[in-house]
Amino acid sequence: MADFHDAFEAALGGDAAALKPWLPDTEAPGLKVYRNTIARGRAEVLAAAFPTVARLTGEDWFRAAALEFARAHPPGEPAMDRYGAGFPDWLAQFPPARDLPYLAPVARLDRAFSEAHAAPDAPVLDPAGAAVMDTAALYAARAELHPSARVFWFDWTVASIWLSERGFEPADTLAWTQQAEGVLVVRPQMTVTAVRLDRAQAAFLRACRDGATLGQAATKAFTADLAADLRSLFTALLRAGAFTRLHAQS
Amino acid sequence: MQSLNHGPTAGLGLKPAHYDEALASPAVGLWFEVHPENYMVDGGPRLAWLDAIRREKPLSLHGVGLSLAADEAPDAGHLARLKALADRYEPFVMSEHLAWSKRRGTYHPDLLPFPRTRAMLARIVENVDRAQTALGRRLLIENPSLYLALEGHELGEVEFLDALAGATGCGLLVDVNNVFVSARNLGFSAEAYLDALPAEAIGEVHLAGHTPDPNHGETLLIDSHDAPVAEAVWTLYARLIARVGPRPTLVERDDNIPAFAELMAERDRAHAALAPAARAPLPEAAHG
Missing domain, CATH: 3.90.930 (Outer Surface Protein A; domain 3)
Structure with a gap:
């Protein structure tokens, strides 16, 4: 049963072939629904937690940065309030933010x-x-x-x-x-x-x-x-x- | 604190933007539902708001984070935080999902599917048992919205939920919109699904809006909670209530949130459908 969960997580990460025993169609549009919901959920939590950063950078820049942060540091808890504690330090090292020291x-x-x-x-x-x-x-x-x-x-x-x-x-x-x-x-x-x-x-x-x-x-x-x-x-x-x-x- | 002393009535998902109006609403039988994960904080205004609401209205805690369909036991820390909220707010009902969202320390903010095998049934029976024991309360388990025709199922969803309820004593939360969305996406009959549900296990009903996928249209519906309840879902709801009798019913809206009065109009429609006069058995739905 771990096999399925491992395969599904791999498919969420982009490797749809891992899920083939349960989903032969690697282009199934439903996969994108799950990927989109998860990406959106993470980006929205970070945008709500860092509204000033989001306003200063603009929505698109912020969303791209948030998703990159979330890929490297996904949330660990369903209670998302504490999520993003490492975001300020990560931003300080984020190359596209080099010219935005504030x-x-x-x-x-x-x-x-x-x-x-x-x-x-x-x-x-x-x-x-x-x-x-x-x-x-x-x-x-x-x-x-x-x-x-x-x-x-x-x-x-x-x-x-x-x-x-x-x-x-x-x-x-x-x-x-x-x-x-x-x-x-x-x-x-x-x-x-x-x-x-x-x-x-x-x-x-x-x-x-x-x-x-x-x-x-x-x-x-x-x-x-x-x-x-x-x-x-x-x-x-x-x-x-x-x-x-x-x-x-x- | 008030309890549900008007019989099964209709409630509303509580949004922070509506706290004041929610608190002041004189609607008979009105109750509210929240995601406990949003209240797992040490202190501050959010808990204070919910304290105030709870002094006036019954409350339901509807969790999204227990990850009962993961291949591991529910997180002990999360269960403890859930229990602390249950003890503080004394909800008249607590519910969770037939889905997974967290495993091996990573949380995916979604409700993920799984092949309904007998091995998964045993795992989820154990997880629901563990959760109900830790909470000291019965859980209602909600049917998910499905977007993928997975292979490897050994049981149908109704059969799976029925077996889960039988083995753990949990009840069912029937999300009629999820049934509609899954039936459309996977190509089964929503009516047949609803007609097969074990009536005695149903402790609550959810109603919400959905939207067609921007790329695939009506062939792929998204359980988006960003629109009014669809007429087709109201029709299914009437059919379910006619068969099983009135059940506490919640109108959910999580995005594109309108004015409180607009949500209350939908809630009032559900409330009216639960009134005895509205529940004269429909000839075409009285059997089942």
């Missing part, structure tokens, strides 16, 4: 949006909880990022392109220029949001994400920007819903 980082932001959308529900850290701690206790504590939070820092204007294409910021004449930008993608409640980060905020959040204490994260923020105002930085991140809870030092 595609792979834009794909990472699309991916972050999808991950945030499906991430576990979790409370947002109440600023009042942090306000009652004395400074020494606060610096020794760790702030756990919200499970939906994804932190990015780019050397080029990726954030501007993506925020505008996804409607988080008004559409503008966009330039691909070498200008550092940060962005936080997070879903504090049921709506995915995206907020720009400055250099100090991004350094602070990445340190928190990697397990640093707030004191260590503050050092990172000052290293990134000596003029950083720690109080307003932390307040802005709390308001954005970046954290789910504080872990006091035990």
